[in-house]
Amino acid sequence: MRSSRFNRRSILRGVLGGATVGMGLPLLDLFLDGNGAALASGAPLPTRFASFFWGLGLTPTRWEPKKVGFDYDIPPQLAFLEGGLNKKTSVFTGFTVGLDGRPSHPHWTGMAAIMTGQCPVKDKSFDRLNSFDTVISDAVGGGTRFRSIEATPFRGATSSYSSRGEDAFKMADDSPLALYTRLFGQGFHDPNSGDWAPDPRVLVKKSVLSTVKEQRDVLWQQTGASDRARLEQYYTSVRELEQKLDAELRQPAPAQACRVPEAPVDLPRKGDVPTVAYNNKHMCELIAMALACNQTNVVNYVFTPATSEMYRPGDTPVYHAHTHEEPIDGKLGYQPISSELADISVGGFGHFLKTLDNIKEGDGTLLDHALVLGYSDTGWAKIHSIDNIPMLLVGGANGRHKGGQHIKVGADPVTRVSLTAQQLAGVPVGSFGTGSMATSKPITEVMA
Template sequence: MPNPLSRRTILRGLGVSIALPLLESMSPSRLLAATSKPAAAPLRMGFFYVPNGMHMPDWTPKQEGAKFELPETLAGLSECRDKFNVLTGLTLDGAYAHGDGGGDHARSVAAFLTGAHPRKTNGADIQNGVSVDQLAAQQIGGATRFGSLELGLEASAQSGNCDSGYSCAYASNMSWRGPTNPVAKEIDPRALFDRLFEGQTVKATRRAKSVREKYRKSVLDFVQEDAKRLHQKLPEIDRRKLDEYLYAVRDVEKRIAGADRLGISEEGVPDYPRPSGVPRQMVEHSKLMMDMITLAIQTDSSRIVSFMFTNAGSNRSYPEIGVSEGHHELSHHGKSKHKQAQIAKINRFHVDQFAYLLKRLSSVSEGEGTLLDHCMLVYGSGISDGDRHNHDDLPILLAGSGAGRIQSGRHLRYENKTPLCNLYLWMMQQMGVQADKFGDSNAVLPNLT
């Protein structure tokens, strides 16, 4: 019987290494036709944050259980209707003032993954807690090339006053390696691509980039011979899967290259390199990042991801959906119907970007299901109503089947004030993390299975 393909097999070239997706040939049992089973897939978890709360009437389903109707904000998730649960009644106690006065936006991000109450300071003496993603990475992150990935669409800051005396470190980072160590997020698609698909040594990486830029080559050009040799050894089912994966890598790479150039406008502005490599349009920026999250999961490069759409208190406008006013200003709606309608548009826009990720994960077969089937992805905010700045009854959604651990497709209503950290404790235990308490948890969240 031939030896199974190693799960850690990679394609190599000059300064380039490309991990492979989970192939059937990586399972020893797959080589026995009579008793073959798909290779077991690892479990992953991710956390996706949106700022400024939600227009809750358009978020919360009216019905409980499996027969709930999708409210307007969640309508973009209709194709994945059975792949997520809406969780109502969860609370983030660490985001409340507890005598510290204003600063709900900064606290809502700082506490979102830590469950801690951050020290109010805009100086160097920041103090928070360890976040759930980093605690998990410390215990199980060694199984992958990257223990965790911290990503977003707006840059992190490590100092400054961002919200009523709270440091910008709180407002722009939700991953914390330690109480005083926020983990900055990567927002540049090109930098993330290079991180995922290049670099055996720094010297080789620089040399490869120089050659690629000179001859406009793809990373796949460097591993072409290695890919051909592997392709010849694989059964037909794995050849198709490998071809689909390499096509996806090249597609993302081409779009990143396109994002690096401004093009020629109707006013005749000449084409020239875009220094940041970040697309001007949030939709394309988000899609590129979501595609690379999919590739990172598909190749088992990391099993833990955090993602911030924008930083706490973000006041960016959304002209692409007809919203010219700032998000933060609109969130203080004072019950204005116009402002609430604009907030609902922004909420729907963010959910639609998350829906894109779920569809991508659902489109990739893995083992006996899809990538999404082997994920637990939390989407939501640490503020409920942006006008009230309340941190109870939060807008929280849990997507994915957790490799069969989660009964999805339901609206679950919990007793109000149930700690959000109860969900995180349950998730960590499913991932194999040794923990019997996290943040302000008082039990594991029930009724998920």
């Protein structure tokens, strides 16, 4: 018999040291359906979402499967899918970006179109539009310490491609140690530890914010439409802080897959392949544990920026320079060094996926309960093409994603993939994009 008194959002309230605190309940069988796969209400379990970006695309002819549909062949640059990941991966080819009379900004327009649904007028700008990951975080990011986590293994690339408008991009942690300190330093509570008490410093901050809330509610009633528009963006950050503090004041529910990692070694600030690979390995492990330990449900990861300056040891030109200066090998039909660096970049994506898939969680793996978008900025870096930009969706999305397919289209807008990702992540959105890229047609073939 199911109780109607409590649900998964119920909080047991009490008084500690004269202050009211809340203790969240773990995900009990009481709140689940008979199969343990959904909430008793019928709503699905929360789905994690990650965007994984790498700069400079891939090599034409070396990443596109020849076979369309299920059981597609695995081309050289998707070799990381061998061993079963291909069954959890949808590969999208033939999609394009509609410029609508606007200029194509090299290494920016393609990525911006995927994330915002519009070609930006200005370079290095989202034209004050939100990136769609923020829509997902609004839907699934509540109840965790961090609404989202932004990270990059490329030292110095501290901006992510996540934005809530006003061309302000969320800052990314750019080293394993910085990410570790953020996730597992001050304020972290091991969900599997029986020794827990609310941090008195958090109680003070919460008390102050409660006072601020009363004042801002009064201010809201006294402002007009234009002032409210300005206040809304500010209040969004305040609400995120309130939710973060709320999460820190609730005893965390036990998390089966959570294992607190050791602090990583910090390497010198360099962009050579071994350093980026080291950082990527450890940051993937940290992010996987952040997801498993319920620190966040949303991650935005930038392996290298769009104009990647990663370089091979002993090599003078950086990756971006190679894509424009290296000639095409007559026998191979492509640029060998550029292609090698593309292999390394997308291989970093593969390591991210395998790290999630190696963590057992419930009736599957962490990747089975997540959706990961892998994407880049260009279809061919040598000519700054915005046609056929590599895009992949990976993970079970708690049973919503029907992976294992190669979807090939004829110049459909990239926003169809973006809309599909949002719906698979659990966002009740019916359309995405503007102008020629406006769409209300998700890719239903990959939706269970």
